[in-house]
Amino acid sequence: MRHVANWLERKLAQPAATVASPRTVSKEFSRFSGREHFAGVTLTVRPAEELSLCFSVEPSEADFRWAIEDTILCALLSRYRQPVLRLEVTVDAIQEKASASSYFSFKMATSEAIEEALGGVSTNIVWR
Numbered sequence: 406m407r408h409v410a411n412w413l414e415r416k417l418a419q420p421a422a423t424v425a426s427p428r429t430v431s432k433e434f435s436r437f438s439g440r441e442h443f444a445g446v447t448l449t450v451r452p453a454e455e456l457s458l459c460f461s462v463e464p465s466e467a468d469f470r471w472a473i474e475d476t477i478l479c480a481l482l483s484r485y486r487q488p489v490l491r492l493e494v495t496v497d498a499i500q501e502k503a504s505a506s507s508y509f510s511f512k513m514a515t516s517e518a519i520e521e522a523l524g525g526v527s528t529n530i531v532w533r
Contacts, residue, residue, distance in 0.1 A: 416488050420533035423491035427451040428529055430521045433500065434514035444510035445500030446473060450492050450522045450529070456481070457493040464499050464511070472511035473499075480519045489523060489530060 431447040458477060464470050473496060481489045499511075523529055 421490035441505040443505035447498040476515040
């Protein structure tokens with residue numbers, strides 16, 4: 406655990422970045438590899454003084470919420486050298502299928518959405 410604590414301490418000691426402007430992004434993940442995988446996520450990022458992660462809707466399973474939270478926090482802490490923690494992230498909508506949604510499918514949909522919200526075609530990050 407020492408390595409995780411040291412890494413987190415180093416990340417949080419750096420100046421936190423924010424986003425330049427609000428962005429709303431919707432992404433769906435749909436694959437078939439022996440079984441169907443499906444999830445959809447719509448999220449909005451906005452500049453803020455400190456990190457806020459809100460859900461306007463709740464997924465049907467706790468695992469799906471954890472996948473969304475884990476993926477967002479991992480991206481904000483580790484995608485760039487400096488953490489992007491001065492923003493509000495709101496999960497506005499989700500799409501799921503009872504037989505096809507999973508932690509994995511929500512992780513993939515959320516990863517694509519947060520990547521586009523932060524960077525996408527043009528960067529949306531303001532560094533300190």
